[in-house]
Amino acid sequence: MNFQRNDLIGFLKGALNVDVSDVEDDTLLFSTGVIDSFSMIELITYIESTTGPSIPPGDITLENFDSIGRILSYVNSRAA
Amino acid sequence: MTDQVREGVVLFGCPRSGTTLLRRLLDAHPSFAAPGETYALTSAARFLEGERMVDGLEVGVVNGLGFLGFSSDEVVGRLRDLVFSFRREHAASEGKPRWVEKTAVDAFHLATIHRLCADRVQYVCIVRHGLDVVCSMQDWIGKSQAYPSELHRYIRENPRPLHAFARAWVDATNAILDFAESNPEDACLLQYENLVADPNSNLAALFEFLGEDYVAASLSTALTGKDSKGFSDWKSFARSAIEDASVGRWKTVLSRETVMELSEIVNPTLRRIGYEPVVGGGTQDEAQKRRRYEIGLALQKLK
Numbered sequence: 123m124n125f126q127r128n129d130l131i132g133f134l135k136g137a138l139n140v141d142v143s144d145v146e147d148d149t150l151l152f153s154t155g156v157i158d159s160f161s162m163i164e165l166i167t168y169i170e171s172t173t174g175p176s177i178p179p180g181d182i183t184l185e186n187f188d189s190i191g192r193i194l195s196y197v198n199s200r201a202a
Numbered sequence: 203m204t205d206q207v208r209e210g211v212v213l214f215g216c217p218r219s220g221t222t223l224l225r226r227l228l229d230a231h232p233s234f235a236a237p238g239e240t241y242a243l244t245s246a247a248r249f250l251e252g253e254r255m256v257d258g259l260e261v262g263v264v265n266g267l268g269f270l271g272f273s274s275d276e277v278v279g280r281l282r283d284l285v286f287s288f289r290r291e292h293a294a295s296e297g298k299p300r301w302v303e304k305t306a307v308d309a310f311h312l313a314t315i316h317r318l319c320a321d322r323v324q325y326v327c328i329v330r331h332g333l334d335v336v337c338s339m340q341d342w343i344g345k346s347q348a349y350p351s352e353l354h355r356y357i358r359e360n361p362r363p364l365h366a367f368a369r370a371w372v373d374a375t376n377a378i379l380d381f382a383e384s385n386p387e388d389a390c391l392l393q394y395e396n397l398v399a400d401p402n403s404n405l406a407a408l409f410e411f412l413g414e415d416y417v418a419a420s421l422s423t424a425l426t427g428k429d430s431k432g433f434s435d436w437k438s439f440a441r442s443a444i445e446d447a448s449v450g451r452w453k454t455v456l457s458r459e460t461v462m463e464l465s466e467i468v469n470p471t472l473r474r475i476g477y478e479p480v481v482g483g484g485t486q487d488e489a490q491k492r493r494r495y496e497i498g499l500a501l502q503k504l505k
Contacts, residue, residue: 139453152504160457163497167490176493182500 125173125197130190133168147191153184162187173197207413210289210323211236212243213304214312214381216374217350218338219330220394222434223425223444225304227405228326230424233414235293236302238432242285243303246318247311249281282318305433309374310352312381321388324412327378329475330394332371332468333452333461339367364460368467375471393475398446458482 127147134140138161151157157165166187170176177200186196211234215221229236252262259265264274293301303323308315316325340363343349349357356366382391390411397404401421409416426442452461462482469479486494 139450152501158454159498159501161454162501163494164458166497167494170493179496179500182497182504184504 148189150188152188208324209300211302212323213326214309214378215328216309216371217306218335219328221304227424228302230420233300234302235296235298238434239305241305243315244305246281246285247314250314307350307352312377325389327382327389328392329375335371336367337452337455368464372471395449398444401444
């Protein structure tokens, strides 16, 4: 499936209570504390549940998950 | 006594419900001396509270002195005079006519404190969302590295601290709500979220209840002072203005599974106050729990 930006924004806002008004595609989320470990677990669990198989531990990196842009790029590259 | 100005005000709230904020706001008013926690009423309540024996007899100071011919009214009255005299003297030293007593755990002694103070004081009660209280209690206990004695029973009965905090909140909050409903002329009930969202109108109503003029200007200076007398909440001093940043913090601090577990404990009381009941995530099977743990481990490597 094609994971959409709106899906991600909706989850950040609705499930994780993130104020997305100031969040751009390149805003760093985890490394700057916008979301914490608990929320990151929720986010990755959500991505796995909506896009397919488990994400390998080696892929759980800041390069793949620290911003909306990076997450979308990683998730959609997996699906390709 | 209701048509007279009463010298004292007692604040009741579950610990971590905004009682320190409220105390500091009252202390900024020219009529009220509201220092840090004195434990005066807490200790007086502990003094009065006996243990119920199997035959129903309360073993404690009231009945103990009763056998010597001192009536319970006399014991309570003498203790009241002692406690009030300290607070009266301190208020006078501050040049203020009235005093405010707030100690975090007083809500767990509400009935005894009411017996002690009766209608000689006014009562200000504050309630806050249970899961925000639970999160704040976790921070408080972590910082203190100890549980106050009023929480020992909950910790003994609940091996998971968050469950213990939630049950303590339920008991304290229902006691406060029962009290406020039963004593509408003596007690004013505030909700923390309303207070921080609209301090001016909430404080205006509070000061009207207390029979004092609301000095709006005091709001701007109430939290700028670093009143160091007495025990107090370290977090309160980190703020110089009223803010609502901690409202709904539980949504980002507690996992969905934890919220689901706590919902069974807190929802009836949340509904009673008028909050929306909380809904957590669905039940996870063992594979899902393992997967979440694996993700958590992977995330630790990012730090």
